[in-house]
Amino acid sequence: xxxxxxxxxxxxxxxxxxxxxxxxxxxxxxxxxxxxxxxxxxxxxxxxxxxxxxxxxxxxxxxxxxxxxxxxxxxxxxxxxxxxxxxxxxxxxxxxxxxxxxxxxxxxxxxxxxxxxxxxxxxxxxxxxxxxxxxxxxxxxxxxxxxxxxxxxxxxxx
Numbered sequence: 406x407x408x409x410x411x412x413x414x415x416x417x418x419x420x421x422x423x424x425x426x427x428x429x430x431x432x433x434x435x436x437x438x439x440x441x442x443x444x445x446x447x448x449x450x451x452x453x454x455x456x457x458x459x460x461x462x463x464x465x466x467x468x469x470x471x472x473x474x475x476x477x478x479x480x481x482x483x484x485x486x487x488x489x490x491x492x493x494x495x496x497x498x499x500x501x502x503x504x505x506x507x508x509x510x511x512x513x514x515x516x517x518x519x520x521x522x523x524x525x526x527x528x529x530x531x532x533x534x535x536x537x538x539x540x541x542x543x544x545x546x547x548x549x550x551x552x553x554x555x556x557x558x559x560x561x562x563x
Contacts, residue, residue, distance in 0.1 A: 409434040417452050423519035424453045424549055429556045442557075450549045453520055457541050460524040461534065488525065504540040507532070511544025514551045519544075 413434060417427030428449045435445040471477040502509070511523040520541060527537035 407434065407438070409437075413449065414452060417449050418456060420521040421516050423456075423516075423521065424449050424545070425514050425516060425519060425552060427452075428549060428552045432553070432556050442553075446549065446553050450546065453545050453549070454542055456520050457524060457538055457545075460521060461528070461538070464524065464528045488522070504532075504536050507537065507540045508544040508547070511541050512547035512551070514548045514555070519548065 410431060413427045413431035415427075416422040416430060417424050428446070431445045431449045432442060434440070435442050468481075472481070507523055507527065510518055510526065511520065512518075523541040523544060524537070526532075527534070527541065
C-alpha cells in the first residue's frame with residue numbers, strides 16, 4: 406500500500422476529516438496509479454461505514470473507562486460543550502423530521518458533520534441504534550457521492 410493511500414485511509418478514519426478529505430486524496434491516488442475510481446470510492450466508503458460500528462463500540466464500552474483518565478475527561482468535556490449546540494439544533498429538527506434529520510446532518514459534506522458526529526448525536530440523544538446506523542449510513546453514502554462527483558468536477562456544471 407502506497408503512502409498516499411494510507412494517508413487517505415487515516416484521514417477517512419479521523420473525526421474531523423473523515424471521507425470528506427480522505428476520498429479526494431484516494432481518488433487522486435487512483436488516477437495516478439490507474440486504479441478504477443469506483444473501487445477506490447467503494448473502499449473508502451466501506452471504511453467509513455465500518456467506522457460507524459467502531460464509534461458506537463467505543464462510546465458504549467470504552468468511553469466510560471476512559472472517563473477515569475483526566476486528559477480524556479477534559480478533552481471529551483471540552484469537545485462535548487462545543488458540540489452541544491449542534492446537538493440542540495439537531496434535536497429540534499429531529500422532532501419535526503425524524504431520522505431524516507440525521508441523514509441530512511451526516512450527508513452535508515463539511516468537516517464535523519460525518520459519521521463521528523452522527524454517531525455522537527445519536528448516542529447523546531439515546532436514539533434507536535439500528536435506525537441510527539441505517540440513517541447514518543445513508544448520510545455517509547450521500548456525502549460520499551457528493552464528494553466523489555465534486556472531486557471529479559461534475560458538480561461544477563450545475
